[in-house]
Amino acid sequence: MSEQVLLQNRRPDRPATLEEYRASGGYEALAKVLGKAKPRDLTKMVLDSGLKGRGGAGFPTGRKWSFLREDAPHPRYVIPNTDEMEPGTFKDRILVGADPHQIIEGTILAGYANQAQRAVIFIRPSYELEAEILEGEFAKLREANLLGTDILGSGFDFDITLHRSAGRYICGEASAQVKAIQGERPRPDKESHMTDSGLWGRPTIVNNVETLACLPHILRHGAEWFKGLALTPGGDGTKLFGVSGMVNKPDCYETPMGTPLREIIFEHAGGMKGGREFKACLTGGASTKLLPAQHLDVAMDFESLAKIGHRLGTGAIIVFDQGACLVSACLNLLTFFARESCGWCTPCREGLPYMRHLLLRIELGDADEGCVKRLREMAHYIDHSYCAFAPGAAAPVLGLLEYFEDEVLEHISQGCCPYKGV
Amino acid sequence: MLPAKLKKTLKRDIKQSGHPREKAVDVMYAVQSHYGYLSDEGLAEAAELLGMSELELEELATFYDYIYRRPVGKYVLHVCDGVVCWMCHEGWECVGEEESIVTYLCARLGVEVGETTPDGLFTVLPSACIGYCENAPAMLVNGKPYGPLTPASLDEVLEELRNQPPEEMVVDR
Numbered sequence A: 001m002s003e004q005v006l007l008q009n010r011r012p013d014r015p016a017t018l019e020e021y022r023a024s025g026g027y028e029a030l031a032k033v034l035g036k037a038k039p040r041d042l043t044k045m046v047l048d049s050g051l052k053g054r055g056g057a058g059f060p061t062g063r064k065w066s067f068l069r070e071d072a073p074h075p076r077y078v079i080p081n082t083d084e085m086e087p088g089t090f091k092d093r094i095l096v097g098a099d100p101h102q103i104i105e106g107t108i109l110a111g112y113a114n115q116a117q118r119a120v121i122f123i124r125p126s127y128e129l130e131a132e133i134l135e136g137e138f139a140k141l142r143e144a145n146l147l148g149t150d151i152l153g154s155g156f157d158f159d160i161t162l163h164r165s166a167g168r169y170i171c172g173e174a175s176a177q178v179k180a181i182q183g184e185r186p187r188p189d190k191e192s193h194m195t196d197s198g199l200w201g202r203p204t205i206v207n208n209v210e211t212l213a214c215l216p217h218i219l220r221h222g223a224e225w226f227k228g229l230a231l232t233p234g235g236d237g238t239k240l241f242g243v244s245g246m247v248n249k250p251d252c253y254e255t256p257m258g259t260p261l262r263e264i265i266f267e268h269a270g271g272m273k274g275g276r277e278f279k280a281c282l283t284g285g286a287s288t289k290l291l292p293a294q295h296l297d298v299a300m301d302f303e304s305l306a307k308i309g310h311r312l313g314t315g316a317i318i319v320f321d322q323g324a325c326l327v328s329a330c331l332n333l334l335t336f337f338a339r340e341s342c343g344w345c346t347p348c349r350e351g352l353p354y355m356r357h358l359l360l361r362i363e364l365g366d367a368d369e370g371c372v373k374r375l376r377e378m379a380h381y382i383d384h385s386y387c388a389f390a391p392g393a394a395a396p397v398l399g400l401l402e403y404f405e406d407e408v409l410e411h412i413s414q415g416c417c418p419y420k421g422v
Numbered sequence B: 001m002l003p004a005k006l007k008k009t010l011k012r013d014i015k016q017s018g019h020p021r022e023k024a025v026d027v028m029y030a031v032q033s034h035y036g037y038l039s040d041e042g043l044a045e046a047a048e049l050l051g052m053s054e055l056e057l058e059e060l061a062t063f064y065d066y067i068y069r070r071p072v073g074k075y076v077l078h079v080c081d082g083v084v085c086w087m088c089h090e091g092w093e094c095v096g097e098e099e100s101i102v103t104y105l106c107a108r109l110g111v112e113v114g115e116t117t118p119d120g121l122f123t124v125l126p127s128a129c130i131g132y133c134e135n136a137p138a139m140l141v142n143g144k145p146y147g148p149l150t151p152a153s154l155d156e157v158l159e160e161l162r163n164q165p166p167e168e169m170v171v172d173r
C-alpha cells in the first residue's frame, strides 16, 4: 500500500479520537503557524504545494484564497463543503468517519489564512452519523483551547458550527450552498464573487473537506513534500478515490495523485466482480464522461484526464461491466439529473428532460438515427445553461456517443435493447 | 399547536444564531419531528418563529427532499435510485423484468413510490445517491443507512422494523 496521508488513522469501526489524532502529529501545524506565521504565508505555501480543490472543479486552492482582498471586511467565513450527493461519490463521508479532527484542523488553518471568524460546515441529511461525530468533537476542542477564543494563546478567535441540509443535489454548488445556509431557496448565483460577497454578503471561502484535510499535512511537511507525494509532475499530494459498481472491493482508496486508473480498479479495488470484463467507467462521479477500456492506463490527475478530454471530478470511479447497457445507464443518470435540476434556467430545466426522453426512446427501440443526432446536438446545446450542473449532466451522454455509438445504433437497428434478457 | 417548551427552545436557538433564517432547516426539522411531517399548521408556526412569510418557507419546504409536506409513515425509506445502486441489483432477479430494489420494495409493501402502507408504518421515497455507493444497493431508514441489500436482507430489515416495540421506534429528526 502506498503512503496513507489522509486515511492514515482510518480504523474499521470508529473514527480516530482527539488523542489518536494528536499522536499522529495532529494539531502540530496549528501550533506551528497560529500567531507565528503571517496568514498570507499560509496562502503562499498552499499555492506552492499545487493543491487543487477536491470538490470536483480542481481549481488551485491557493489561488481561490488569494482572490480574497487583504482589506476585505469582517466577519469572514469558511464553508467546509460535505454535501456530495452525486452518484458514486462518498469519499467525504469516509474521511469524516475516519479522522474528523484532520478536517477540523484544516478548517481552522483555512480560517487563519483568510482571517475568518467562523466556519459553517455544510452537511447532508444522509450523513447524520458523521454530523454527530463532528459536533461531538467541537466541545472537546473548545475545552482543549483548540477552538473558540484565543486559540492556543495565539490571539486568534475562530469557531465552527454545523449546518444540516435538508437534502438537494444543487446544494453542493458553492453559491447555492451559501443560499441554503441563509435560508433561501438554493440556486446557483454567478453574479457575486464568494470572496467579496458570500455568506451574509461577507467574504467567504468554500472548500471541499478533502481539500481542507490536506492543509495540516502541507503546513507540517512543506509544499515540496506534498508535491512529491504525487506520481505525475503536475500532480498534488494523494487523492481519495471512491470506487463503486462492478468491482470486487468497492471502497474508498487513498493513492498518489496520478495513479493509473487500471491500478486503482484492478489492484486496489480487487478487479472486476466475478471475473467479468471491464466495459466503461465514469472517472469522477456521475457528471463526468464515460471512459472506455482504451483509456484504462490514464494517470488519475486533473491534467492527464483533461488531456484526453475527461475530468477527474471528485475521483469517484463508477465501473460498468460488459453486461451493462450503457444507454440505460445514461437514462438512469439523466433521470437523476433532470429531477435534481434547480429549475432556474431553461436549457437545464427543459433540455435535460428532453435528452432523457430521447434516451428512453432509444432504450425502448422506438428511435431512428435522427434521435441520435438530436441527442448529440442537445448534449452540446446544454452548455448554454446558467451553471455547470447541466453540462455535467450531459457529460456521460457525450462519452456514450463518442465511444459507444455502435451500442446506441444497435438499439435502433434491433428495435430493442440488446442487453435485455441477456 | 407546538408545545410551549419546544417553542421556547426554538425561539432561543433562533435568537442565538444571529441570523434567524440560518435556522430555517433546523426549525422545519424540529416541527416536522413533532407533527410527524410538516403540516400546514406547523409550517405557519415555523414561519412565524423564523420571521419569514409562509410562502417563503413553503418555497424551501417543497424544495428539499427530507422535508415532508404530506403525512409519512413511521419509517421513511429513502431508497437510492442512483446509478450505482441501479447497477448493483444482482440477486433481485426474482422480481422479473424491472429488477431493482425499488420495485422489489414497492411490491413487498404493496405501495407505489411516494405512498405509505395502510398500517402507517412505511413510506417509500426515491432518493438521490445517499453516499453509501460502496454498499450499493443502499437505503436510509429514518436517516440510518442499510446496505448492501439483498432481497433477503431487505425482508429482514422490514420484519425487524415491524416488530419494533413502539417506544423503541427511531424518531426522524
Ligand code: SF4
Pocket: A170, A187, A188, A341, A342, A343, A344, A345, A346, A348, A349, A385, A386, A387, A388, A389, A390
Ligand atoms: S444549469 Fe440547472 S442547476 Fe444550474 S442554474 Fe440552470 S437549472 Fe439550475
Ligand code: FES
Pocket: A086, A087, A088, A089, B080, B081, B082, B083, B084, B085, B086, B129, B130, B131, B132, B133, B136, B137, B138
Ligand atoms: S448510487 Fe446509491 S448510494 Fe450512491
